[in-house]
Structures are given as C-alpha cells and as structure tokens.
Amino acid sequence: MIYFDNAATTAVCEEAVAAVNKGLQNFGNPSSLHRLGLDAELIVSGARETIADALGADPSEVYFTSGATESSNTAVFGAYKAHSKRKNKVIISSVEHPATANAALALEEAGCEVVRIAPREDGRFYAGDFIDAADENTFLVSVMMVNNETGYVLPVSEIFSGIKKKDRTILTHCDCVQGFMKLPVKVKKLGADMISLSGHKIHAPKGVGALYLKKGVHLPSLVYGGGQESGFRSGTESVPLIAGFGAAVEKLSPTVNERYKKVSALRDCLVSKCREKGYTVNSTEDASPYVVSIAIKGLRSEVLLHYLEKKQIYVSSGSACSKGKKSSVLAQFGCAAVSDFTLRISFCSDNTAEEIDTLINEIANAENELAKVR
Amino acid sequence: MKEIILCKYGEIALKGLNKSSFESMMVKSIKYRLKSLGDFEIYRSQSTLYVEPLDEDIDVDEVSDRLSKVFGIVKLCRCCVLEKEMSVILEKGCDYLAEQLDSARTFKVEAKRSDKRFELKSPQICAEMGGAVLDRFPHLKVDVHDPDVTVVVEIREQNAYVHAGQTDGAGGLPVGSSGKAMLLLSGGIDSPVAGYMIARRGARVSAIHFEAPPYTSDRARMKVEKLAKIISAYCGEIDFYCVPFTKIQELLRDNCPEEFFTIIMRRLMMEIAQRICEREGIQALITGESLGQVASQTMYAMVCTDAVCRMPVFRPCVGLDKSEIVEIARKIDTFDTSILPYEDCCTVFTPKHPRTKPKLAEVEKAQQSFDFEPYIRQAVEETSVQYIKTY
Numbered sequence: 001m002i003y004f005d006n007a008a009t010t011a012v013c014e015e016a017v018a019a020v021n022k023g024l025q026n027f028g029n030p031s032s033l034h035r036l037g038l039d040a041e042l043i044v045s046g047a048r049e050t051i052a053d054a055l056g057a058d059p060s061e062v063y064f065t066s067g068a069t070e071s072s073n074t075a076v077f078g079a080y081k082a083h084s085k086r087k088n089k090v091i092i093s094s095v096e097h098p099a100t101a102n103a104a105l106a107l108e109e110a111g112c113e114v115v116r117i118a119p120r121e122d123g124r125f126y127a128g129d130f131i132d133a134a135d136e137n138t139f140l141v142s143v144m145m146v147n148n149e150t151g152y153v154l155p156v157s158e159i160f161s162g163i164k165k166k167d168r169t170i171l172t173h174c175d176c177v178q179g180f181m182k183l184p185v186k187v188k189k190l191g192a193d194m195i196s197l198s199g200h201k202i203h204a205p206k207g208v209g210a211l212y213l214k215k216g217v218h219l220p221s222l223v224y225g226g227g228q229e230s231g232f233r234s235g236t237e238s239v240p241l242i243a244g245f246g247a248a249v250e251k252l253s254p255t256v257n258e259r260y261k262k263v264s265a266l267r268d269c270l271v272s273k274c275r276e277k278g279y280t281v282n283s284t285e286d287a288s289p290y291v292v293s294i295a296i297k298g299l300r301s302e303v304l305l306h307y308l309e310k311k312q313i314y315v316s317s318g319s320a321c322s323k324g325k326k327s328s329v330l331a332q333f334g335c336a337a338v339s340d341f342t343l344r345i346s347f348c349s350d351n352t353a354e355e356i357d358t359l360i361n362e363i364a365n366a367e368n369e370l371a372k373v374r
Numbered sequence: 375m376k377e378i379i380l381c382k383y384g385e386i387a388l389k390g391l392n393k394s395s396f397e398s399m400m401v402k403s404i405k406y407r408l409k410s411l412g413d414f415e416i417y418r419s420q421s422t423l424y425v426e427p428l429d430e431d432i433d434v435d436e437v438s439d440r441l442s443k444v445f446g447i448v449k450l451c452r453c454c455v456l457e458k459e460m461s462v463i464l465e466k467g468c469d470y471l472a473e474q475l476d477s478a479r480t481f482k483v484e485a486k487r488s489d490k491r492f493e494l495k496s497p498q499i500c501a502e503m504g505g506a507v508l509d510r511f512p513h514l515k516v517d518v519h520d521p522d523v524t525v526v527v528e529i530r531e532q533n534a535y536v537h538a539g540q541t542d543g544a545g546g547l548p549v550g551s552s553g554k555a556m557l558l559l560s561g562g563i564d565s566p567v568a569g570y571m572i573a574r575r576g577a578r579v580s581a582i583h584f585e586a587p588p589y590t591s592d593r594a595r596m597k598v599e600k601l602a603k604i605i606s607a608y609c610g611e612i613d614f615y616c617v618p619f620t621k622i623q624e625l626l627r628d629n630c631p632e633e634f635f636t637i638i639m640r641r642l643m644m645e646i647a648q649r650i651c652e653r654e655g656i657q658a659l660i661t662g663e664s665l666g667q668v669a670s671q672t673m674y675a676m677v678c679t680d681a682v683c684r685m686p687v688f689r690p691c692v693g694l695d696k697s698e699i700v701e702i703a704r705k706i707d708t709f710d711t712s713i714l715p716y717e718d719c720c721t722v723f724t725p726k727h728p729r730t731k732p733k734l735a736e737v738e739k740a741q742q743s744f745d746f747e748p749y750i751r752q753a754v755e756e757t758s759v760q761y762i763k764t765y
Contacts, residue, residue, distance in 0.1 A: 302716075306588030370588070371627050371723060 002313045002355045006201075007148055007178060007291050007346035012244065013203040019247035020205060023240030030237050031228065040239045047246025054253040055195070055212055056186040063211045063229045064242050068177045069099040071196035071211035074233070075173040076103035076142060078219035079194075080112065083139035083171075091133050091141045093125060093154060094118040095329045099196070100142050100175055113137070123284065123334045127155045131162035140171045145179035145190075149329045149344060151283045151291030153183070160191035171217065177201055181252040182290050183260065193217045199241065203348070204248035208241035259349040264289040269353050270345060273360045282335045282342060292345045293330070295338035296363060298372035304343060307366045313359055316344040375470055376455045377434055380535065381423040381441060381543065384448035397423075400446040400548040403610060407440045407765045419531060420488060423447075426455075440765065442541065443608045445574050446548035453528075453537030460494060463527060464506040467536035471525060472510075474538050480517035481507060487529045499527050545574065549610045552576030555688060556615075556651050557660040558643065559583050561598045561716070564662030564691050566605050566708040567699050571690035572660045573609035580656060581612050581762075582647050584619040589723075594716035599762060604708050607764040613654075617646055617757045622749050623723050629744035632725040636670045637732050638741050639723070641682045642750065648684060649754050658686045664699065665692050669728035678737045 003011065012020075023043055028036030030044050045059070052059040065071045076090070092104050094116040108114040115133045119125050130141060141163050143156050160172040173194040176185050181202040187195065195212035199205060213219060213232070225234025252259070267289035274281050274294050282293035296304065301317030308315055330339040345359070381404070386396040401416055404425065408414055413428040414437075425441065427434060438452050454470040456463050468475070475481065485499035494502070503525060508514060528535040557569035559581040573579045583598045599614065606612045622642055630638055647659055663671045670679075680687060691699050703709035 302591065303589050306591050310588060371624060 002351075002358060004313065004315045004345045004347065004351065004355070004359065006348040006351075007344060008316055009200045009206065010203045010348055011350075012200075012205055013248055013251060015247040015251045016204045016244040019243040020240045023243035026239065028239075030239065031226065040237075043239055043243045043246075044237050047242045047249075050246045050250045050253070051197070051210055054181070054185075054249050056188055057212055058215060060230070061187075061212055061215055063213060063232050064237060064245075065209045065211055065233060066207055066238075067200075067209040068097075068175065068196045068198035069209075071198075071209050072097070072099040072142075072173070072175055073103050074211055074219070074222055075171075075194040075196060076100060076107065076140065077222055079140040079171045079173070080107055080110075081220045081222075082218065084112075087137050087139040089113045089115065089135065089138040091115045091117060091130055091138060093130075093143050094332050095147050095149075095152070095154075096142065096144050097148055097175055097177065100144070100173075104142070118332055119334070121334075125152075125154050127158035127162055130159045131166060134163050134166055134170060136167065138167070138170050140173065142173040142175070144175040144177075145185070146176075146183065146288045146291070147329065147333075148178050148291065150293045150333055150335075151178075151287035151289070151346075152333065153179075153286065153288055156192070157190050164191060178288065178291065181249065181256060182263075183288060184256055187212060187214070194219075199245040199248065202248050202252060204245040205241050208238060208245045210245070255349075260289065262349050263347050263351075266347050266351055266353065266356060267292055270294075270356050270359075273356065277360065277364065279363075280335075280338050280341075282330065282333065282338065290347050292347075293335070294343055294345065295335070295341040296343070296367070297338065297341055299341055299363075299366060299370060301340060301342055303370060304363070304366055307370060308359070308362055311362050313362060315359075316346070317342060375466060377427065378453060378455050378535070379425040379434070379438055379441060380451040380453060380537075381425060381444070381447040382449040382451065382540070383421060383423070383446055384545070386446055386547070387421040396446070396548055396551055399551050400444065403446075403549055404441065404444055406610065407444065408437060410765060411437060411440070438541075440607075441543070443544050444548075445544050445546040445576065445608065446551075447543035448545055449540040450543050451526075451535075451537050451540045453526075453535040456534045456536060458489070458492060458529060458534045460499075460502060463534050463536065464503060467503065467525070467527065468506055468510045470536055471523070471538050474523050475507065475511045475514065475525075478514065478522035480515050480521045481523045481525060482516060482518045482521040483507070483525045483527065485527045485529070489529050489531055492529045499529070503527055544608060547574070547576030549573055549576060550578045553658070554578045554580065554654075554656040555658040555660050556647055556656045557581045558647060558662070559598055559602060559614075560662070561594060561601065561712065562662065563696075563703050563709060563712040564664060564667075564699050565660075566601045566662075566712065567702045567706070568660050568662040568688070568690050570605050570608055570702070570706050570708075572688050573605070577658075577660075579605075579609045579612060579660070580615065580654070582615040582617060582650065582757075584617045584643055584646075586618075586620040586623050589620065589623070591716055593714075597711060597714050597716055599760075600711050601708055602762045603764055604711065605706065606762050608706065611761055611763040614760050614762045615650055615757050616759075617643075617753050619643075619753065622746065622753060625744060625746065625749060627723055630740050633727060633729045634732060634737055634740045635723055635725045636728050637675055637678050637737055640670055640675075640679045641737070641741065642746060644679055644682050644687075645750055646753050646757075648682075649750070650757060651685060653754075658688055659683065660688045660690070662691050662699075663689045664694055664696070667696065669730045672730050674731040674733075678732050678734050681734055681738075 026039050028040035030041035048059045048062050052062045104114045117129045171193045174192040175196045177198045193214045197210045199208040223234050280295040412432040415426045483500045483503045485496040487496050524539045555577040559565045581602050602612050
C-alpha cells in the first residue's frame with residue numbers, strides 16, 4: 001500500500017497506540033480524588049506539557065478538545081461572544097478550512113460583517129491586505145498557516161504582528177492543523193492569541209485536538225458542565241486519546257527540521273517528474289512540501305483516484321473533508337481551469353522516492369487506459 | 375387499553391372473485407414486515423384487515439409506520455377496542471383520545487354503525503359521545519366543518535372502535551399481484567421513484583445497476599444499494615443485480631461515434647437487463663425516464679432504445695415534471711440519498727453534443743461497427759446479485 005493522503009489523516013504511530021492502550025488501562029477519571037484519578041490526571045497533564053513545550057507555550061495555555069474543528073469553532077464563537085457587544089467585524093482568508101469558514105458564515109448570518117481576503121492576481125496573499133482591512137470595529141482575524149489543498153503557506157506572523165500594532169485588542173486565531181509538527185510552530189513567533197491543532201494529522205488518533213489560548217485572553221466557555229480543562233471545556237477528558245496525542249508530539253517534535261528536509265526532497269522529486277510528464281503543478285515552490293497539488297489534464301480527479309486505489313495507491317482529489325464536493329479553494333488560487341483534474345498528494349516522512357516513481361508510472365498507465373475528458 | 379390497527383383497502387374490494395387472492399397477498403406482506411416486531415393476529419372482515427398486537431410491549435408507532443408502506447392499504451386507522459356498551463365507549467373513548475383532545479380547540483364526532491342491531495342509531499351515538507367529550511374537556515368547541523380532531527366511533531360486528539380519524543396508507547395493489555419487473559437503477563432521483571410507482575401497482579421489483587470502476591466508486595455503488603434498501607421498505611425484498619460495465623463503455627468510446635454514445639449505451643444496458651430478466655422469469659423493464667428531460671430521453675431516443683426491447687418498458691415518470699418526481703422522492707425518502715455527489719456511470723462518457731433526434735437506422739449502423747455480443751455475454755455472466763431488504 002502506498003499512502004499519499006496524509007493531509008486527510010495519518011497512520012497512528014506505534015508510540016501513540018501504546019499510549020492510547022495505557023490510557024485505556026488507566027481507566028480512572030482525572031477528576032476523581034483517589035489514586036486512580038490522579039494517575040489519569042498525570043497522563044493528561046503529561047500530554048499537555050509535551051504539547052505546550054512543542055509550541056513554546058505554558059501548559060496552562062493548552063486546552064484539549066475533540067479535534068481542530070471544535071478548536072476553531074471555539075475560537076471564532078468565543079471571540080464573538082466576548083466582543084459582540086462593541087464590535088462586529090471578522091477578517092479571514094478566503095481559503096480557510098470549513099471549520100473556520102463556516103463558523104464565520106454563521107456569524108455573518110447572525111449579523112457580523114465578515115471580510116474574506118483573497119489572494120491577489122499572482123495567487124499570493126499579502127499581509128497588508130489583512131492589516132488594511134482591520135479597523136476599530138474588528139474583533140477577530142483568523143488565518144490558517146498552511147492551506148490544506150495546495151500547501152500554500154500564508155504570511156501569518158507578518159499579518160498578526162501588523163494587526164497587533166494597529167490594535168492590540170483584536171484577537172488573532174491561526175488554524176495550524178497542516179503546519180503543526182511539519183513546519184516550526186512557535187506561539188511567540190506566530191503572534192497568535194489562539195491556535196487550533198489536530199491529533200490525527202500527526203499520527204495520533206482521531207477525536208482529539210487542542211486549542212492554544214494565550215494567557216490573559218479571556219474567552220467565555222461554550223461547553224458548560226463539570227468544569228474540566230480549567231472550566232473552559234467541560235466534559236470528562238478523553239484520557240486515552242489525549243495520551244496518544246501527547247505521545248505523537250513527543251515523538252515528532254525533535255525531528256521537525258529533519259523531516260522537513262526529507263519531505264522537501266520527496267516534493268522536489270514529485271514536482272520534477274510531473275514537469276517532465278507535462279502535468280500541471282498547482283502548488284507554488286515555497287509551499288509546504290507536505291502537500292502537493294497536481295493536475296493531469298483530461299483525467300477526471302475522481303476517476304484517476306479510483307484507478308489508483310485499485311493499485312493500492314491512496315491520494316485525494318481536493319480535500320477529503322468534502323467527499324466529492326467541488327473545491328472553491330483551487331479557484332481562489334487561480335487554478336479553476338484544472339480543478340476537475342486535480343489530485344492532492346500529501347506526504348509524511350515515511351514516504352519514499354520509490355513510491356513516487358510508482359505513482360508517476362501508474363498515472364502514466366492511467367493516461368493510456370482511461371477514457372479522457374475531451 | 376387494547377389497541378388495534380384497521381387497514382382499509384380500496385380497489386381490492388372491487389376485485390370480484392379474485393378478491394381473496396389479493397387479500398392473502400396483502401396479509402402475507404403485512405406478516406413479513408411485522409415479523410420482527412412481535413406476534414400479531416391478523417384477520418379480515420368487511421373489506422378491512424384487523425392487525426392486532428398480541429403483546430403489550432409492541433411498539434405500535436413502528437407498526438403503523440410499517441403498515442403505512444404496505445401497498446394495497448388505502449387508509450389506516452389506529453384505534454382502541456371496546457366492548458359494545460355505550461357507557462364503556464363514552465368513558466374509555468375519552469381516555470384513549472385524551473392527549474389529542476387536550477391540545478385541540480375544536481372537535482366533532484362521527485359514528486359508523488355497521489352492526490345494525492346496536493341499540494343506538496348513528497346520530498344518537500354522536501350526540502352522546504359529543505356530550506361526554508364536552509363534559510370531560512370543557513375547553514373544546516364543536517366545529518362540524520373544520521375540526522382539529524374528529525372523534526370516530528365505529529360499531530362493528532365484534533367490537534366497538536374509537537379513533538381520531540384515518541391516515542393515508544400507501545395505496546395501490548399488494549406487491550406480487552401484478553408480476554415481476556426489473557428496475558434500471560442509476561443512483562439519480564428518477565429511477566427509485568419509478569421503481570416505487572410500479573411496485574405500487576403490484577409488481578415485485580428487482581433492480582439492476584451498471585457500475586464502471588474506476589469511473590465510478592465503491593461509494594457510488596453503496597449509494598445505489600442504499601436507494602434499493604429505502605424503496606424495499608415499500609417493495610419488499612429486492613434482488614439487486616450489479617453489472618460490470620467498464621469494458622463495454624471503453625469499447626463504445628473507441629468504436630462508435632461520440633454523438634451516439636449515450637443512446638447505444640442505453641441500448642446495450644437494455645439488452646443486458648433483458649437477458650437477465652429472461653433468465654429469471656421477469657416480465658418487464660422499468661426506467662426513470664421523463665420525456666424530454668435529457669437528450670437520451672427524447673421520443674426519438676426512446677424509439678431507438680425500445681427497438682432492442684423484447685418486453686414492455688414501463689416509464690412511470692414519463693409524464694412527470696422534475697419537480698413532481700422530486701416531490702415523490704422526498705415522500706419516499708430517497709431524495710437526500712439520490713443527491714449525494716458521487717460520479718455516476720454516465721458522466722465521463724457523456725458526449726459534448728449528443729443527438730437529440732437520432733434516427734434508428736443511423737444508430738443501428740453505428741452500433742454494428744463493432745461486435746458487442748461477446749462482451750454482452752461476459753457482462754451477463756459476471757453480473758453479481760444480492761438480496762436487499764429493510765425489514
């Protein structure tokens with residue numbers, strides 16, 4: 001099996017599996033006063049410290065959630081709840097993941113003004129466009145770090161520092177799902193008040209994520225109950241999944257740069273082979289090497305995807321979240337003409353150059369065998 | 375309080391000497407559907423089937439939901455069974471309908487007295503029942519034209535029944551009473567509706583689907599299986615045939631003029647479906663075509679596809695607008711599944727400019743340029759079958 005769909009989800013690493021098992025065996029409730037409860041609490045706090053370390057944050061700033069979608073929703077609706085009495089404007093990029101984009105859409109329906117900053121004609125985002133759009137009415141700027149369909153890296157720290165210079169009270173949120181553990185992510189450098197993270201994109205299990213919330217930023221809770229997670233996100237902690245998340249970060253954190261280099265070499269290999277074959281590469285050269293968007297003119301994405309699946313090669317058309325729904329993100333990046341023919345190849349450091357050769361060969365076979373769109 | 379469901383049938387009642395065979399088919403399909411819910415006694419009298427749960431725990435809501443999908447039943451009526459004694463009818467009848475009467479503002483009473491020996495006549499029953507309801511629920515007002523609740527008292531042979539009116543049944547004729555037909559099921563909105571409509575007229579429906587991996591995905595096939603499952607709540611068990619169609623589509627693309635792709639493809643599909651029908655003793659085909667909806671559904675195109683058919687092709691949607699088809703699809707709950715966005719078998723091979731007025735001679739000539747026969751045989755041989763059912 002060749003798995004090139006790591007932006008959709010990743011294989012759970014052995015360390016995470018072991019940690020999940022330990023978390024299942026230690027079945028105590030972290031809120032219980034007895035020893036079993038304490039053991040469970042220690043598992044959770046250990047994972048929290050690991051993730052905080054990786055971000056360059058304090059453990060008290062990391063809150064566990066059910067995943068990045070909940071984290072982003074908490075950030076957007078929490079910011080709204082905290083500021084809606086005085087301000088009503090939100091600024092986001094036009095290529096956000098639906099977790100942010102649709103949360104913003106819901107605010108728009110509730111009466112907020114949502115400004116969506118698009119790339120300029122050259123397909124690039126400019127920090128100035130975000131900063132110029134911010135005014136005294138703005139309460140939130142939310143920008144993703146790495147786009148999930150093309151790998152494009154947005155100038156987040158430049159945007160956020162400009163915003164903060166203009167008005168310190170504007171909250172900044174960054175969806176780092178496709179950046180965390182792949183590119184260096186440090187809260188200070190990013191200048192974000194809030195960061196959304198996901199477990200299953202970094203070899204941890206599905207169903208766990210985190211929200212970084214900068215000390216001093218007060219968001220009202222959206223989930224009321226027993227007061228877990230410092231009262232911010234009630235509900236008994238999912239100890240096993242949190243343990244798995246922590247273990248994956250512990251494993252990956254020391255090797256971010258090393259893996260980046262390795263995956264960059266894979267990306268360069270794929271891109272040069274695509275160029276040789278005359279395939280279109282939608283991703284820019286400075287994009288994250290973990291996501292490469294390519295297009296094979298005439299071969300419909302879904303058809304090619306299923307062809308490759310029969311050969312045990314797994315890729316994605318656009319992003320996996322929308323199961324066949326057409327992507328508007330490619331159009332935003334000026335790739336509308338090829339969006340029907342686009343494949344997303346997304347790597348992890350376990351992929352190899354040989355796998356890329358196999359992929360390219362099978363695409364060439366598909367070109368010979370499959371009916372093309374005229 | 376003992377509850378019972380009365381199932382009233384419409385046109386079966388007019389079937390003369392064949393009536394009892396229709397009735398027994400209906401009883402059979404009712405038994406089949408209720409099997410998993412517990413034990414029932416089912417008996418018939420005066421053009422009505424009585425479905426009586428024999429166990430206190432039986433979920434009567436689920437029973438009436440399932441019965442509402444049985445073809446042949448025109449009206450359903452959930453009622454309490456009472457002794458034929460007026461004082462009991464008045465008291466227990468009010469108890470039984472208390473929840474509905476509490477939240478209503480107006481009501482009226484109707485009485486049906488098929489047991490003419492009963493001491494009170496219908497108007498007297500109405501008057502007494504009306505009085506009892508007003509005593510018990512003083513907030514209510516009588517409205518004989520547009521009441522919120524109609525309290526119905528039926529005095530029948532064995533018992534008295536009280537209920538708050540009838541609901542619509544699925545109508546039509548019992549499944550199996552009109553022969554067997556094969557539905558060409560694509561995954562779109564129209565074909566499940568077509569299958570439902572013909573099953574409603576008493577046909578036992580099988581379904582055939584053409585899949586073309588990798589042009590179509592496993593999810594697309596699972597979607598079609600799900601559609602078959604949804605309509606099987608009405609049609610009963612469905613034999614679901616899945617035909618591997620990739621090779622034929624590719625040969626078609628390589629050997630026939632583009633403008634005739636779809637029309638020849640449909641002729642080949644009809645041919646394959648017919649051969650399976652002939653093998654399985656199925657007498658007709660069903661398609662979801664609606665006149666003029668797309669290029670392959672013009673009258674000219676239908677002439678060309680029907681030219682290969684040796685059995686009747688039923689097209690119950692032929693005279694319906696899309697909006698009317700959608701309305702039925704929503705009613706039978708196939709719509710939300712039909713609109714899931716998976717690649718369907720036709721789209722990749724759809725010609726840019728299909729002929730809307732193909733001539734049969736031209737189409738036949740184009741098709742003869744390649745010998746499809748061995749591939750048709752192969753497709754028929756490799757067709758898989760599974761049994762799909764809801765209950």
